[in-house]
Amino acid sequence: MSAKPAILAPATPSPTLAPGFAVWRRLFRQPSVLIGGGVLLVMLFIAMLAPALGTIDPSAINPAFRNRVPGVERTIRQDDGSSATFRHRMGTDSLGRDVYSRVIYGARVSLIIGVSVAAISLAIGLVLGLVAGYVRWLDGAIMRLMDGLMAIPAILLAIAVVSLFRAGLGAVIVAITVPEIPRVVRLVRSIVLSVREEPYVEAAIMAGTPTPKLMVRHILPNTVAPLIVQGTFICASAMLVEAILSFLGIGIPPETPTWGNIMAEGRNLFRIYPHNILYPGIFLALTVLAVNMLGDGLRDTLDPKMAGR
Amino acid sequence: MESAKPVLEVKNLTVALPVGGDRRHAVEGVSLTVNTGEIVCIVGESGSGKSVTAFSVMGLLPKVLKPSAGQILLEGENVLEASPQRLRDLRGTRMAMIFQEPMTALNPVLTIGDQIDEVLRIHTDLGAAERRTRVLGIMEAMRLPDPERIYASYPHQLSGGQRQRIMIAAALVLDPALLIADEPTTALDVTTQAQILKLIKELQSRRGTGVLFITHDFGVVAEIADRVVVMEGGHVVEEGPAEEVLTRPKHAYTRMLIGAVPSLKPKGRPEPTGPVALEGIGLGKTYGERRFFSRPRIVKAAAAVNLKVRRGETLGIVGESGSGKTTVARCIARLIEPTEGAILVSNADIAKLRERQLRPYRRRIQVVFQDPYRSLNPRRTVGASIVEGPMNYGLPAADATARAREIMKLVGLQPDALSRYPHQFSGGQRQRIAIARALAMEPDVLIADEAVSALDVSVQKQVLDLLDDVQKRFQLAILFITHDLRVAAQICDRIMVMEKGVVVEEGRTSEVFASPSHPYTRALLDAAPGRDFAFAA
Secondary structure (H helix, E strand, O other), rough: OOOOOEEOOOOOOOOOOOOHHHHHHOOOOOHHHHHHHHHHHHHHHHHHHHHHHHOOOOOOHHHHHOOOOOEEEEEOOOOOOOOOEEEEEEEOHHHHHHHHHHHHHHHHHHHHHHHHHHHHHHHHHHHHHHHHHHHHHHHHHHHHHHHHHOOHHHHHHHHHHHHOOOOOOHHHHHHHHHHHHHHHHHHHHHHHHOOOOHHHHHHHOOOOHHHHHHHHHHHHHHHHHHHHHHHHHHHHHHHHHHHHHHHHOOOOOOOHHHHHHHHHHHOOOOOOOOOOEEEEEHHHHHHHHHHHHHHHHHHHHHHHHHHOO | OOOOOEEEEEEEEEEOOOOOOOOOOOEEEEEEEEOOEEEEEOOOOOOOOHHHHHHHHHHHOOOEEEEEEEEEEEEOEEEEOHHHHHHHHHHHOOOEEOOOOOOOOOOOOOOOHHHHHHHHHHHOOOOHHHHHHHHHHHHHHOOOOHHHHHHOOOOOOHHHHHHHHHHHHHHHHOOOEEEEOOOOOOOOOOHHHHHHHHHOOOOOOOHEEEEEEOOOHHHHHHHHOOEEEEEEEOEEEEEEEEEHHHHOOOOOHHHHHHHHOOOOOOOOOOOOOOEEEEEEEEEEEEEEOOOOOOOOEEEEEEEEEEEEOOOOOOOEEEEOEEEOOOEEHHHHOOOOOOOOOEEEEOOOEEEOOHHHHHHHHHEEEEEOOOHHHHHHHHHHHHHHHHHHHHHHHOOOHHHHHHHHHHHHHHHEEEEHHHHHOOOHHHHEEEEEEEHHHHHHHOOOOOEOOOOOOOOOOHHHHHHHHHHHHHHHHHEEEEEEEEHHHHHHHOOOEEEEEOEEEEEEEEEEEEHHHHHHOHHHHHHHHHHOOOOOOOOOO
């Protein structure tokens, strides 16, 4: 047939929406995303506005005012000589520090650790996973290394890292990040392995697209949704592990207020003064729950096959 | 058949689609009858509602689809009103279904015998020994070699054709009155398809089973149907005896469908005289699996393949699955590395070049893939996909876009559609886009790897016409990989028949079709469904 074919219009004359656009609309209809995200936002504000939330210095020791129950009031002499009444909403610990202030400031450490562990492990895992999935001859080496890392118990590794370096925020972040990396690498690698066989990737190879561009343009976007979901789970588990490490006394130094530290401190007198463990425990549970809910909601939206399971 | 009584009567069946679909009903007012000992074919293109009709009869519709009106009478009993318990009893005993994909329809962790036996265990009170005799009996009736061995085999140990026979055996073991076959041979090779069709026909006439056979292939219809029901957009548009519908179609849609079936008679095509664009010499691909403890396992996917394509010429590579035709195409496109031989493109051997040295030659060979739904990146606009190649080779964005607009017009699409995403196009339109993407590279050689196999016949015809058109315009050398002899007959100047990795016959299309010299070629031609039938066109 040499006659020119009739010019065809596209099948659906709908407005040109990017495929990702509808996802955003669906996201904001998910109750678990709204609740989880909402609680997390509140925590974020608490952490940022800690000095303005009626707190005092969380490390200030007051030997005369130890182990007080929540609600007790105390007169504080301020720098200018006047005195004011301060109410210990959550009581004081065995060194006389204000538990309320410590819990509020503790949110900072938890959120910093959760977010940075998630970000660092995703970044490193993404690069290693892309390389392992696409560069055949590096695959074996990288994956065996990851298998090795996975064989080390996370807590044990954390104890080792913290005892090697000086205990502190950085050491704790490194200690929690390292065991998370292999999981991300495996996830990314599996996606790359299936996507690289897609005809559209082969079409891009035929179009002479250089490998780095090919990865960024055609392969990387497929990993974004699973990685966001994985990131939230890493974030939640990192906060928990940090609390565990602090509770065991091998995490962040005890003078820094973290939820784990506060609970560790209250451990001895738990039966008489349960508030030392109760309040940080509630905050920790709420935050981890919120992050996990956000993750579940994201997964249901980004991967509809999993919804309703 | 005056004594025939209806096994299945579908009366005015309407199935509503969920709100927000592209139409209100999946099927609307569908009526049809299947009598005992009769094969009724439902024919239609994708989206015509033929599968929805079949699934309603079996009570297997997904929950979102609800029959909203009409009756389905199976031997007088309305299955739409049957309880789930009653439906379960009916399935297997009175009606049975076989599916398109025999590879996934069997449970991989149970033996074949167990799976057929299960039907008897659930629906009868027979003892273990009796059941076994019965299963072996039906397997023999299916012409399965060595039933005892197959009884104890697992699905992966059988070929696709054998698996489909097992599915039919499991469906027929309780002598149902109605057998529904949903494209049962579409996933099979032609020679296997011919055997299965023969088997269904034979069993059905011996047992007096009524068969509702769903297909999109008019060749298959010509082969086995007693009566034909043609569906379009959820409606029955024509119904009648097979002979009459195929030779004297009344409805315009039926005429169009039958007219679009490519003829097995090759078109007379002028001898191409252009310069040689692509030459393969002794091409081979061997997959070796190095093993630690045993001897390496070696699979020769293709061996000693010689081919030559001139500009303006179409060379067809024909063969069944596993014949190595796609391996050859992928070697030439350098998507995989050939282990032997040379590929000459403009006097350079590109078979062993490294990726960087290969770059200047990549653009000379372009591929159109089989699956139009997966060959375009869903996250990128059509325009971005088309200009990607030219821009990789240094064409400025503005020039690339101008070229893309021109080529869109050439393949019959609006240039404005460049800013849209692939999901907004139909399968045929996407295949046009894939062709446009290949053409944007200004190649010498175009490899079409089963490029029309996933398309409905009417769309297939348009895409074939388009390929013909662009070939003339750009003097393209086309390497056309297909399993479909009808398509090959229409588009190829020369044909190469492959079997088990080697070329068994090569020649001008008209000569190969008129006097095939190799037994395999003859078997392929004999197996082409509906070969004796002169379609209305």
